[in-house]
């Protein structure tokens with residue numbers, strides 16, 4: 320059978336990895352797909368910077384549109400990132416009846432509803448395994464492997480750069496900016512690295528995961544997002560002393576009254592497997608009612624790990640080329656006309672435990688005042704630790720862990736605690752999840 324003809328948009332980190340993997344493993348891939356997969360055209364921003372990449376057999380251009388419009392190209396692989404040009408190119412490819420593979424999480428999170436609906440109309444596939452957790456086949460696992468389950472919740476370390484920074488801060492006491500620069504050099508970080516450290520990238524991925532886990536439309540604007548730039552080394556050390564690790568998690572959970580969608584630093588017990596996922600690695604823990612907990616672990620970024628997911632999608636597309644569009648695996652796991660619009664909970668109504676760090680004057684009655692405020696708001700304390708006071712200032716850090724509490728109540732308590740004369744700096748609060 321004729322090979323399937325593919326056009327590549329972008330020859331950067333992931334694009335060049337895709338070329339290398341497709342060429343190196345071409346025989347194995349053909350045996351799996353049942354047909355060859357041939358890269359016939361590619362667009363790159365700067366053709367002079369391709370180095371020694373083997374681009375033989377490919378028509379090269381700096382105009383992505385030429386690849387999309389190339390009549391020979393049957394499948395477009397979009398690896399340019401961003402959401403403006405990428406959206407235009409992907410929609411144009413779909414309108415021409417071409418299938419699309421993309422690694423673009425922002426594109427899917429922000430414009431996926433439009434893209435999938437257009438793809439549905441045109442009977443083409445849009446595959447996006449590489450958009451979430453790089454080389455980990457998490458989309459396939461949730462969409463197909465767990466399809467018999469009602470998924471109750473998932474929690475993931477889905478940004479490698481953030482995980483790398485937190486790990487290096489804990490293990491080596493390195494400075495935040497220094498570790499971030501290294502992640503950029505290694506090609507893990509986003510073009511705008513605030514997307515990594517402020518949780519935007521993780522929120523894009525969580526949007527996608529929640530949609531395929533619960534059968535809801537993509538709702539990026541409803542994800543609560545908090546980054547790691549406010550995490551201090553003291554918090555990392557205190558969390559360790561209490562038997563916890565701080566991880567930047569994306570969490571999606573069915574709760575009473577709606578769905579929780581949130582990305583934030585989180586204390587998790589150090590004995591959990593996911594607490595020990597370090598460096599640039601990602602992991603996603605998914606809890607299904609039939610299977611219980613399952614954990615998916617691996618490289619969430621990087622050239623060939625992400626290319627591994629891109630190529631897997633290409634093979635899926637090739638295998639499904641001749642199938643009836645109505646009988647393919649739905650883009651968002653649930654049939655397009657069966658998505659439900661369960662509401663997303665406001666953070667005030669989310670219930671979690673908390674880690675609190677307070678800087679207080681070490682004098683009689685301070686702890687009593689604080690605990691009275693917590694008790695008045697129905698907040699139960701699980702553990703308290705007071706550090707040695709500073710000899711000159713008589714200021715001391717007090718660390719508390721609470722039981723589960725409605726976030727709205729905790730915010731009220733913090734407001735009252737911060738108005739006490741004996742409490743010196745704003746209270747640091749980090750959510751805590753046991754992930755049972």
Ligand code: HSE
Pocket residue numbers: 450452453477478479480481507508509515520619620621
């Ligand atoms: N910047 C992302 C990360 C790349 O660090 O995980 C993969 O999406």
